[in-house]
Each structure stands twice: as C-alpha cells, then as structure tokens.
Amino acid sequence: MINWKRNNTIKNFIPAIIVLALVVVSLKNYSPKAFAPKVKEERKVEETTTGIVADMGHTKETTTDENSTANSDSKVLPVNLPDVINHEDFTYKDGDFYGEAQGFRGMIQVCVTIKNGKIKSINIIKSQDDEAYINKAISLTTKIVNNQTTNVDTVSGATYSSKGIIGAVRNALEKAGVKKQSISSKVNKKNSKKKIKKGKIPYKDGVYYGTGEGFKGEIKVAVVIENKKIQYILIMESEDDKEYFNKAKSVVNNVIKYQKTSVDTVSGATYSSKGILNAIKNALKNAKEQTNKKPSNEADDSNNTEQETTTVYVPETGNNVYKDGTYALTGICNPDHGGAFEGYTLSATITIKNDRVVGITDVKGIGSTYIKANDWYLNRAIKGTSKEKGVVNQILSKGNAESIDTVSGATCSSQALIEIVKKALENAKN
Amino acid sequence: MKKTLITILILMVLICGCGNYSSINESGKENKTQQSVTSDSNLDDKKNNQKAIADLFAMDTYMEITAYGKNAGKAVELAQKRINELDDLLSTGNENSQISKLNANKELELSADVGKIMERSKYIYESTKGAFNPAIYPVMQAWGFDTKEYRIPKKNELKEILKNIDFSKVKYDNSTKKAYFENKNMKIDFGGIAKGYTSDTVMKIFKENGISSGLVSLGGNVQALGSKIDGSNWKVAIQNPDSDDGYLGVLEIKNKAVITSGGYERYFEKNGKIYHHIINPKTGYPADSGLKSVTIVSEDGTLADGLSTSIFIMGLQKAKEYWQNSGDKFDMILLTNDNKQYVTDGIYSNYSSDSDVERLERIKG
Numbered sequence: 001m002i003n004w005k006r007n008n009t010i011k012n013f014i015p016a017i018i019v020l021a022l023v024v025v026s027l028k029n030y031s032p033k034a035f036a037p038k039v040k041e042e043r044k045v046e047e048t049t050t051g052i053v054a055d056m057g058h059t060k061e062t063t064t065d066e067n068s069t070a071n072s073d074s075k076v077l078p079v080n081l082p083d084v085i086n087h088e089d090f091t092y093k094d095g096d097f098y099g100e101a102q103g104f105r106g107m108i109q110v111c112v113t114i115k116n117g118k119i120k121s122i123n124i125i126k127s128q129d130d131e132a133y134i135n136k137a138i139s140l141t142t143k144i145v146n147n148q149t150t151n152v153d154t155v156s157g158a159t160y161s162s163k164g165i166i167g168a169v170r171n172a173l174e175k176a177g178v179k180k181q182s183i184s185s186k187v188n189k190k191n192s193k194k195k196i197k198k199g200k201i202p203y204k205d206g207v208y209y210g211t212g213e214g215f216k217g218e219i220k221v222a223v224v225i226e227n228k229k230i231q232y233i234l235i236m237e238s239e240d241d242k243e244y245f246n247k248a249k250s251v252v253n254n255v256i257k258y259q260k261t262s263v264d265t266v267s268g269a270t271y272s273s274k275g276i277l278n279a280i281k282n283a284l285k286n287a288k289e290q291t292n293k294k295p296s297n298e299a300d301d302s303n304n305t306e307q308e309t310t311t312v313y314v315p316e317t318g319n320n321v322y323k324d325g326t327y328a329l330t331g332i333c334n335p336d337h338g339g340a341f342e343g344y345t346l347s348a349t350i351t352i353k354n355d356r357v358v359g360i361t362d363v364k365g366i367g368s369t370y371i372k373a374n375d376w377y378l379n380r381a382i383k384g385t386s387k388e389k390g391v392v393n394q395i396l397s398k399g400n401a402e403s404i405d406t407v408s409g410a411t412c413s414s415q416a417l418i419e420i421v422k423k424a425l426e427n428a429k430n
Numbered sequence: 431m432k433k434t435l436i437t438i439l440i441l442m443v444l445i446c447g448c449g450n451y452s453s454i455n456e457s458g459k460e461n462k463t464q465q466s467v468t469s470d471s472n473l474d475d476k477k478n479n480q481k482a483i484a485d486l487f488a489m490d491t492y493m494e495i496t497a498y499g500k501n502a503g504k505a506v507e508l509a510q511k512r513i514n515e516l517d518d519l520l521s522t523g524n525e526n527s528q529i530s531k532l533n534a535n536k537e538l539e540l541s542a543d544v545g546k547i548m549e550r551s552k553y554i555y556e557s558t559k560g561a562f563n564p565a566i567y568p569v570m571q572a573w574g575f576d577t578k579e580y581r582i583p584k585k586n587e588l589k590e591i592l593k594n595i596d597f598s599k600v601k602y603d604n605s606t607k608k609a610y611f612e613n614k615n616m617k618i619d620f621g622g623i624a625k626g627y628t629s630d631t632v633m634k635i636f637k638e639n640g641i642s643s644g645l646v647s648l649g650g651n652v653q654a655l656g657s658k659i660d661g662s663n664w665k666v667a668i669q670n671p672d673s674d675d676g677y678l679g680v681l682e683i684k685n686k687a688v689i690t691s692g693g694y695e696r697y698f699e700k701n702g703k704i705y706h707h708i709i710n711p712k713t714g715y716p717a718d719s720g721l722k723s724v725t726i727v728s729e730d731g732t733l734a735d736g737l738s739t740s741i742f743i744m745g746l747q748k749a750k751e752y753w754q755n756s757g758d759k760f761d762m763i764l765l766t767n768d769n770k771q772y773v774t775d776g777i778y779s780n781y782s783s784d785s786d787v788e789r790l791e792r793i794k795g
Binding site: 104133154156157158159160213254263264265266267268269275 | 485494645647650651652658664665666667668669671677680681688689690691692695699700701702704723725
C-alpha cells in the first residue's frame, strides 16, 4: 500500500515526526465535500454514545457552496475588534469549541470549553506571536472565565496578542452559541472578500505525499486534492524548528490560496520556504503521475526507484471497510497507579482515506488538567526517540493502530493517542 | 541598520556531501548547517543544465542559493565559501571581524570587500541625505536590536548617542584602503547593505563560472541572474507585512535584485506600541514615515539593499522625489500604512497584485 522510501540523509538524524497541526488556517473557507458529512455523523455518534465532544477546529460543517461559505465564515476578527459583545444574547452549547483570530504575527487559535452553558476554560492552542507577549496576554483567559465575558481590556504591552486571544475566544463562542442576534455584520463583510480560487488542479482526488529537503532535514507533507482543488496541506514530518514552521505556514496558506506553487521565491520573507515548497511540488508531481497512470502499471511500482516520491496512491475500490473522513476525537491519558501526574484529555484529528489512517494532526492536551509539563511526554509519544519510533510514524506507516509500540517514558500519552486512532477507525466503520 | 549581523560566530563550511552537521559556537549555542548540492538528472541536457542548490545559515539568516548550468555545483560551492568569508569580515558579533576591529580601534586598513562596501555606503549615505547611515549602530544597540534584549532608551540617552552618528566623520581613502573615525565614539555596522553586496558577489561568481541562470535569497533579499532555464521570468512574490495568507503581489524579473524592508521583520512591543528596527537617524526612534513596506528592484543589489531601508525612512513623498532624480537605477513598490500600493514605471507591467496599484510615472525633464 503505502511505501515510505526514505532518503539516505534521514538516517543521519533522529527519525522524528512533528505532526505540526498545520491543518491550515485557510481551511475554514470551505469544507471538503467528502469530509463534511462525515464530520456531522461523527459528532452525532460522539454526543449520543460516549459523551466525548468532537469538534472540528478547521472544518466548517456548513454548506460547501462557495459563496455561502465565504459569508458564513467568521474567522478573521480584524485588529479592530467590535467593542462589546453582548453575551446575554447567546446561550452556549456544552463542549470544546475552537476559534481563531489575528494576533500580531498570525492567527491565534484557542480551545474554549463550555460546561453547563458557562465558559469553563480557555486554552491557547496555537500562536505565532512571540512568547513574551502571549505570556502577558494569557491572563486574559482567566479574566474571561472569571467574568464570563469577552468584554475585557487588552493587556498593555501585548495589545495585538490580547486582541487575538479575545477575538479567538469570540470566534469559538460563535460556534458554541445559539444566537439570538448576529454578532457583527461588519465582520462577515470583511471575510466575504476572501475567496478561494476555483479549482484547476487537473488531478484525481486523493491524498498525495511529497518530501522536500528542509533546513534541518526532510519535510514531509500530505496534500489533499478534492474537486480539482488543493483542499489542504498537512506538514507531517519535519526536523525544522517551531519558529521556522510558524513562518512556513504562510507558504502553505499561499499555496492553498493561489492553488499553485509557481512563485520562485519571496522577497522580504526572512525564512526558507524552499523545502516546504519542494515537498508540495513533489506531492503534486505524485498526483500527476497517479492521475496519468493506467491501472495495469501499478504492479511496476516496486521497480520505481525515484527517490523523491514517497507513496503510492491507492485508487478507491468502493469496498472500503472504513468511511473516508476526518475525525476529531479525544481520549484520556490516565496515569497507571494514581501515578506521578494528573490524568488529562488528549485530542487529535485523524484522517482516514481508503481504509488507511493517513493523517494524525492537531494532537494536543486539552482541558484544565493539562499542564505544560505534559508537553514533553506528549512530544515524546508523538515523535519517539532516537531508538524508538514515535506513535504517529508507526501508525501512518501501518495505516492502522494495531500492534503499535508505545514510546518508553511516555506510555500513557502513547496509549491515549493509539486509543484515539482506534476510536476513529471504530467510528469510521461502514 | 536594517538587520544587524550578529552572533553567529563560526559556521562550518562544508564543501561537499549532504547531511547534517552541528558545531558549537562560543556562546554554547548549537548551530546547524545543512547543505546539499544536488544535480537534477531529469533535465534534457544533463551536462549543461545541471542544477545545484545550497541552503545555509549565515549573516544571522536563512539563505538559499540555486544555480543552473554546467558548473552549477562548483559555482554554488564557491558562492557559499564567499558568503561565509564576507560574514566573517562583516559580523559585529565576531570580535575578529574587520568591522569589530574597526569599531574597537577606530582605524583599520580594510580588505578589498569591506573597502568596496565602505565606498558604496558613503555614496548612498550622501545621496539619501543620511537616511542610509551605517553609523546608526550605537542607536540600534541602545534599543537592544543587536542583542534582542529590547528596551526603550531615554530621550537624553538618545540625544547623546545621536551626537556620534555622523557617518561623514568616518574617513576612507580608497587608494590606501585606510579607514578611520574622526569621532572616536562612533561605531558602524554594514548590516543594512551587506546582504545586497553579498548577493551581487554571488551573481559575479555565477557569471565567472559560466552560469546563466541562478537565484539567491539571502534572508528574503532576492537576486536573480538571467531568467529561468526555460527563458521565462523569475516570479518573486512580495511578502505581505500584515498577514500570513496572501502575498502583497508577484513581480516578474530577469537579472534583478528584489529587496523588501518593513517594520515587520524585527520589532518589539511595549506599552501597546510596536517598536520596529528601522531607526530614523534624525530622531533615533523607529521610522514613522507612513510606509509599511518598501521593495527596491535594481540590477544593483548593493544599492537595492541600502535603499530599501532609507526609502522606508524617507516616506512616500521624499521617496518619489528621490526616485525621480536617480535616473533609471532602480524601481520600487511602496505600501503605505493605509494599504495603498505605489509601483514605479519600470516594473509596473511586470507586477501583479490582488489590490489596486497606483503607477508612479517618471517625469522627464
């Protein structure tokens, strides 16, 4: 099925995986047609059976009609926030809701947990702003929870990050809220300007993989093509640091926006974008090959010695065991014997395509019991060590969650992640 | 000035092979340099259309070098060597660099490269009436832009420092290559021009090695040699200072440097205010000229680099006048704080943007 052919260079360093949940910000403008209904089903299942909340941070469950999605999208809260939101005009559904808004450097993403109709906790999931500012502005989350309102003053010295956080919480609340009144027509108008160009990618629908040489090593991406459009791009594996990746995100966003990789370079961008662009180009090259290939040639794959390509796309057979889709799920990490740390909830987004797990993204601890110190363990579980393969890598190369080894020293996080994937497969069963 | 050359002390020059290497510099920080020279054998004419690529970290930034041609591998190798050499000469963070020695001793016999940069700097300093000023370095230090330990200097402190930034007090004799500071309190930094000079140098190396098609990006300072191998223009996107989705526009070029400066590159925030790193030598404070981003397009990379910050400091009106009076030496793309774009004649038809663009026409006379 999927063959990962590794470049020799990768031997030189730790085969680590950073699943950078670059389920790209731009995604919110549409939902891939095939995925959207699955998400809805998924939610129903979750709510009725396990009570675990599933919510897609990046996929809107609204209609896929382009014009209306553009209008319904409420992502960009510009730096000029509406002064006051009247929270009494809303009631909120319980659950975890994701929201985002522009910070100083880029989008800030938060997860807002609603319990008994009240804002219970707010976690900042992603931000490109410098840590110093976020650390200042983070006090706002407590303030919002304590006062049950987003009408709070920005923190001086971190105005932009503050506005980003407030905006992101409001964005999340919009998804949680049963509105009696629309929040701000101004906001919607601004968003409607953002259009995704029409699909012109002449390739078959599918998930295609490509690699490129990043600054510190290999970058692996998955490009999802549907309806002749690049729907999203996941950065699956990379040795490059976080700062680099926050910047590289703009490259990914631009590819999705312009639906091509044709720019040679970017003036004024103080980072390297070549690795990621090459990875995307190689994925598209793969897509082209797969599109042009006659089925009878598939047996020749094993003789294919091309180094850059990493995977073979398996055409849909129609007899799949699992429904294709993207599933956002949570699992519990429980310490073994009342262990050394408090248990926490882990969430992840699992993408299933053609009976294979092809994406594990947005892996993060959520909820109030998740503390920063857990990051190390979670990271270890995801990426593995120099001796042990990370859970994500194992699952992606197998395509399923059977007989996956946990990473020593991060057993609990490993287990939780494996459970989430199993749960996703369970839910995806036809 | 624009981007101070700092702290990266020793970057190992790895001549061949692919792989990952690390070195420990004096501050104990780990630097990683990964370079690869590959040839693309898929091309039709294998011998003549070899492609060589190298990534490196030098001058405190990511760099990418690409060359096509028979000697691409060798050219790229030489280019890397030269870049590291220039970094060693020009880095204020390296106490053995020529700049550090000059700043410490207030006089020095300059190497050919540093002498040339001094000469070019003097010219741009004069022609921009001091908007470009390598002697701004002590002010940059006062703001903490050299160490990234940012602070807002006191007014009096700045006033004192501003007495020591007159670049005309740096004397340079081109025949003896001797430089000395008349004012012993001065310090200079060529960070605002070094990358432009470096990309010019790389172009020269490419040409000397028979390369007719190549592209470099030195931390966003782009310079292209010739056109792409299929004869089409290089497509250079301009970074949008505001958001991470969508470029400002895309410019098609051949044989040009495209250098963009804006307050978004390096900045800090205090009391709700953003302080960026492009300091106006007249005030000692971050330039507040109404421009958000400046892109200079020129065959002369050194000029383009020097002008990108000084045009930013000048603001729209003065920038227009400066451009009108400078012949055909450069073109520019200006973005104002209220998001209006201005593009000069010479590149107008090669520039595409989603937003409206106003054309600046040259007035003959």
